[in-house]
Amino acid sequence: MNLDTQQHSVNVMLRQLSFIRSSLIPFSSYSPRTSPIPPTSIRSQTRATMSTTPIQNESTQQTQRPVQVAQRLEKFKTTIFTQMSILGNKHGAINLGQGFPNFDGPDFIKEAAIQAIKDGKNQYARAFGAPELNSAVASRFHQDTGLVIDPEREVTVTCGCTEAIAAAMLGLINPGDEVILFAPFYDSYEATLSMAGAKVKCITLRPPGFDIPLDELKAAVTSETRAILMNTPHNPTGKMFTREELEAIASLCIENDVIVFSDEVYDKLDFEMDHICIASLPGMYERTVTMNSLGKTFSLTGWKIGWAVAPPHLTWGIRQAHSYLTFATSTPMQAAAVAALEAPESYYTELKRDYSEKKEILVKGLKEVGFEVFPSSGTYFVVVDHTPFGFGDDVAFCEYLIKEVGVVAIPTSVFYLNPEEGKNLVRFAFCKDEETLRSAIERMKLKLKLKRVV
Structure with missing residues (x-):
């Protein structure tokens, strides 16, 4: 290997190392929040690499420009x-x-995906979901909640529940709208709300039981509140919202005309009590977006098949955002998802x-x-x-x-x-x-x- 070739290889390695190191910058490095972390930690190791690491170009030598990101996402960085x-x-x-x-995941679902590919189901699916999957989601929702919904007007298939959350936030929340979260919360919630320009207000769930402080929640809901974003069973704590807590949330939402975004991806992993879908409570379906997915229940997290169930007036906004986020979801995996949702009890x-x-x-x-x-x-x-x-x-x-x-x-x-x-x-x-x-x-x-x- 001649000197020019050696130098080129070194340059490539430097660029790769710089990218890897800068990609490890943690959540709090770009946040005004601080905590007493030793200087040898992952934070201090990566903070200086963002804008000062020199990169040698084949023809010139210059300092790498700082990573650029919109202000609304600046503090989030690598998850x-x-x-x-x-x-x-x-x-x-x-x-x-x-x-x-x-x-x-189960063989019968994987075999259904393979068969769908062999059957030529490999082009774009309908934007809001393959008809057979929309129907399967509606059927499962009926079994779980007792509610009869229209698969054509009230089900939207998305790229995992994460996209369902994003489409709901971007399609139904305006800049400046106030949204209440329960902390600790799944990290994509705050980031997606930031993209929507929402004003986030938090209610903290505290150990040991992580119960909802109902008086604090009641005081937090005002005429400025547009929505409550909740997750039950709850990630990261494993808490399940009780009927009393859900009825309190429902009462506040009905009284103050607030909508609910309910992430229920762990609904089938309820161990000590039965899961209750808040949309099934009286007066709540018309103001609730229920979001779910295939991955957690069927150990197929890489397939990214999710869905949002909502009344038509809320589904419209979700579908508008979904159309410009991903447009459609993997066609053969949707076919296999039908087989999954038809699994016996x-x-x-x-x-x-x-x-x-x-x-x-x-x-x-x-x-x-x-x-x-x-x-x-x-x-x-x-x-x-x-x-x-x-x-x-x-x-x-x-x-x-x-x-x-x-x-x-x-x-x-x-x-x-x-x-x-x-x-x-x-x-x-x-x-x-x-x-x-x-x-x-x-x-x-x-x-x-x-x-x-x-």
């Missing part, structure tokens, strides 16, 4: 899930952080039994390690208090857990408008096979007990 997973891969850690199963019974066993393994193990473990009634997440191990905040603890223990968890402070409210909490996922869960517990037993502050 915490990506950061923790990349760091976990680097250190060979067991990933109990990101919420995806490490096992595959025995599938869901077995699903809950399997996940209940996985949760028991993780909860029991985390308690033995020394965590304070909070109840989880749904989803496949458990939230714990990490402070017995002597770390000042959740990011520092999770970095240590990855680098020194070999286990990935998710720091929850990024799920709050005020990160201080979540700095003592971390989230573990039990959507893994039993061997993986037990191996992670053994690693923590071996190394974390020694760090515990008594």
